[in-house]
Amino acid sequence: MGEIQLTLVQIDNYGPWTVTPRPRRETELQTLQAELFAELERQFGAREGLIFPTRFDNMLAITNGVSMDEHRKIQRAVNKKFPVTVSMGVGTASTPYEAQMNATLALQRAGGSRSAERRGMLVGSTVKRPDDDWVQIAHVDVNHSALITDSEPIYDTHVLLQKTYLALMSALTRRKALVFYAGGDNFMVLSNGLDPRELSDVFSEVKREVGFGLKAGVGGAQTAGLAANLASEGLHEIRNGVAKGPIVCKTA
Ligand SMILES: Nc1nc2c(ncn2[C@@H]2O[C@H](COP(=O)(O)OP(=O)(O)OP(=O)(O)O)[C@@H](O)[C@H]2O)c(=O)[nH]1
Ligand SMILES: [Mg+2]
Structure with a gap:
């Protein structure tokens, strides 16, 4: 491994x-x-x-x-x-x-x-x-966050995103993965060893707890730069409808 x-x-x-x-x-x-x-x-x-x-x-x-x-x-x-x-x-x-x-x-x-x-x-x-050398990164994004950004006070949106961050942290730490807030409604998960099914379980837990649906592109490569690019490409494919389903994996 x-x-x-x-x-x-x-x-x-x-x-x-x-x-x-x-x-x-x-x-x-x-x-x-x-x-x-x-x-x-x-x-x-x-x-x-x-x-x-x-x-x-x-x-x-x-x-x-x-x-x-x-x-x-x-x-x-x-x-x-x-x-x-x-x-x-x-x-x-x-x-x-x-x-x-x-x-x-x-x-x-x-x-x-x-x-x-x-x-x-x-x-x-x-x-x-x-x-x-192996890096797996999931670039996670909240579904339809603009709906809230454009209708709720900014501080309420901020609190909701931080609650999402905390829910992700607690579900992922149990699985020995780490998550970092990347700004906006984006999170980067260091996910070596986590398969798409486990990531999907994490998303279900967060949805139950905070209410937000999540999607992610997952990239695997020998460097962080490459893994993060692949993850962002996967996420882009979900956003623009090229890929079906909430998780897309890409390996170098
Ligand atoms: N760090 C980072 N921030 C991003 C990225 N893409 C979008 N954002 C931020 O996230 C905010 C929300 O963007 P979207 O996720 O496209 O909006 P949305 O309404 O949630 O749309 P869907 O995710 O397509 O349902 C944007 O205003 C940006 O601030 C990214 O790749 N990296
Ligand atoms: Mg979003």
Whole structure:
């Protein structure tokens, strides 16, 4: 079975930095977080990776095919450009949940998030044999969300989408898959090991809980970039009626 490779990117000693010498303005922190995320997305994206903002001070990237040397280059570029530095932990496994756990454990062993000694660490390990690289991504979309967007107050729509996010998270974590909100009514599911029937069960659970119907294109490939493209193509085929049914799978 193939392995997914995930990288935890964590800002070093960020908590203390935000209040040194006194609490920094929230606009400054928000701008820093958004620009750091954008820079990392550019850097990993250029190497066929894909990073999610997660909680902004801790971000998770799919990095199959990105070597430790390439990670180091990204880290140096980022650490030169920003007033904060980042450390990275790399982990692999057959399921996304276990891969993020391995990435986290590697980084936690290197030092705490509030340690002044841990700066720009790069730890963990990548997929050993290139043939073992495997990423499966489901690009999930809410059916007819525009009906709500165009009739309800925006905050109510936002709450409904976040409830959908939470329902997806809880159904998927039980199946060792991870989900990230991608904006609008879109979610990206790291779904290695999950077959279409299980994904369909997850959609039924969410529908019962929140009321929204879901559809998804699922892509499988050796890199995140390729898998995400295939997933988005599958979703496009459902939207424009080329494909029947709520789930379309495509493999490189
Ligand atoms: N991140 C991301 N956001 C998207 C994408 N496609 C659409 N969106 C966002 O999602 C919103 C809703 O778009 P749609 O899903 O096409 O609208 P809908 O009413 O739900 O239509 P159907 O899904 O076809 O039933 C858009 O306004 C965009 O903000 C995408 O591929 N990626
Ligand atoms: Mg939609």
